[in-house]
Amino acid sequence: MEVAGYVRPGGGIGVRNHVLILPTVVCASEVARRIAGVVPGTVAVQHQHGCGQIGADFEQTKRTLVGFGANPNVASVVVVGLGCEKVAAEQVAAEMAARGQKVELVVIQKEGGSRRAVERGVELARRLVQEAARVKTEPVPVSSLILGLECGGSDATSGLAANPALGVASDLLVAEGGTSILSETPEIMGAEHLLARRTVNEGAAERLCEIVARVEEGARRMGVDIRGAQPAPGNIAGGITTIEEKSLGCIHKAGTAPVQGVLEYAEAPRGRGLWVMDTPGHDVESVTGMVAGGAQIVVFTTGRGTPAGCAIAPVIKVTGNSRTFQMMEENIDLNAGTIIEGTESIEKVGRRIFDLMLAVAGGKLTKAELLGHHEFAITRIGPTL
Amino acid sequence: MRAIVITAQDNVATALEDIPAGATVKLRVGSEEREVQVRAAIPFGHKFALQPIPAGGDIIKYGEVMGEAAAAIEPGEHVHVHNVESRRGRGDLAAKGGER
Numbered sequence: 001m002e003v004a005g006y007v008r009p010g011g012g013i014g015v016r017n018h019v020l021i022l023p024t025v026v027c028a029s030e031v032a033r034r035i036a037g038v039v040p041g042t043v044a045v046q047h048q049h050g051c052g053q054i055g056a057d058f059e060q061t062k063r064t065l066v067g068f069g070a071n072p073n074v075a076s077v078v079v080v081g082l083g084c085e086k087v088a089a090e091q092v093a094a095e096m097a098a099r100g101q102k103v104e105l106v107v108i109q110k111e112g113g114s115r116r117a118v119e120r121g122v123e124l125a126r127r128l129v130q131e132a133a134r135v136k137t138e139p140v141p142v143s144s145l146i147l148g149l150e151c152g153g154s155d156a157t158s159g160l161a162a163n164p165a166l167g168v169a170s171d172l173l174v175a176e177g178g179t180s181i182l183s184e185t186p187e188i189m190g191a192e193h194l195l196a197r198r199t200v201n202e203g204a205a206e207r208l209c210e211i212v213a214r215v216e217e218g219a220r221r222m223g224v225d226i227r228g229a230q231p232a233p234g235n236i237a238g239g240i241t242t243i244e245e246k247s248l249g250c251i252h253k254a255g256t257a258p259v260q261g262v263l264e265y266a267e268a269p270r271g272r273g274l275w276v277m278d279t280p281g282h283d284v285e286s287v288t289g290m291v292a293g294g295a296q297i298v299v300f301t302t303g304r305g306t307p308a309g310c311a312i313a314p315v316i317k318v319t320g321n322s323r324t325f326q327m328m329e330e331n332i333d334l335n336a337g338t339i340i341e342g343t344e345s346i347e348k349v350g351r352r353i354f355d356l357m358l359a360v361a362g363g364k365l366t367k368a369e370l371l372g373h374h375e376f377a378i379t380r381i382g383p384t385l
Numbered sequence: 386m387r388a389i390v391i392t393a394q395d396n397v398a399t400a401l402e403d404i405p406a407g408a409t410v411k412l413r414v415g416s417e418e419r420e421v422q423v424r425a426a427i428p429f430g431h432k433f434a435l436q437p438i439p440a441g442g443d444i445i446k447y448g449e450v451m452g453e454a455a456a457a458i459e460p461g462e463h464v465h466v467h468n469v470e471s472r473r474g475r476g477d478l479a480a481k482g483g484e485r
Contacts, residue, residue, distance in 0.1 A: 160399065191449070219476035224476045239432065242452035244452055
């Protein structure tokens, strides 16, 4: 089975051909936005990070920025730095280049201020867009796809319909030799024993329980009930009562494939098959982590509806709630509510999701892409200093 | 009226449409047909009990424990945040010295 893909010099396979304007620090975000604003064919992200970060937190931010820019959906990158920050633009650019990515660099302090930095960035970006336009797709095996599994704005239909159907689609991809990533550690809590039974080795099972325990430890340290945030108020309104119930529904997204191992936030899978990535339940942070880990496509199930997308990866929205589909059709790509109504089987909807995934990989635009949703957020593990 | 019981071990059902208070709901639990009269209005997606659940008893959905009853729950009663406690992520209990 094949799809059309962009074969990158570093060996990656992309399903999109973006020129990314990537600020490495919060202070460079506005300049990056302005560059993208005047060069058609580019996309920029904004974030609050890159300075005052140390240790594992600093490493994670750098890994995320490098991984995001090196994602094969990106043809080339203009890295924009300020010049005095902790996450140095030169270093991020060099690490991306080492992974085979085409990178240009703009450092605001060296250029002599905002306007000159924007001018320089625009000049570089125009050239990169011209070059990117010459790259053509070629037939590539479906096994080159890495699928990010996400759910958000869940309600009771997520666990009953949309997630089990996505699980079928994920199993179909894994059966083709592809890769899937299950994310959102807090939403594994209470269901980790079920996933741990499916791990390919003892080490992976232990690691899985460890990342969940780490989230629980966080709640303990703060002396709070995790229900302050999980389930979210909308989840509760939609009928989800406890984090355990939410998790038991969430992990259906991962189908039935064996779990190969656990990845750090923004870490690339170390082989094919199904992986678990340690991300927060925060949807945008979770999607950013998986895309920085190399996912070229995301399927995002939602009970209550959400507009969130990603700057460089198509995000396919699936709901198991027909009312939500009617209310938010402009944001939702596929209605799995037919499962609840009893008119379609989980298996059948799962195949529809898989087929849509292949169509999107082949160039069909998602609703989030059509609406220009470019959400981006990096999760933190330490304080800002 | 439609509601679903996911596995035969479950002691709650999930409403697949808004169910008015007092309505009798026919359910398939494993290979058995059962009828439960709901005591309160059950909104779409919300749960009600299939059998008596004592205070502290397991709430079971997907064949797995999803929390415990904070009070005794009668068959047909709405099962939600007002009468169910999570057992996980309870830093609040740890802070009170009541860690499980």
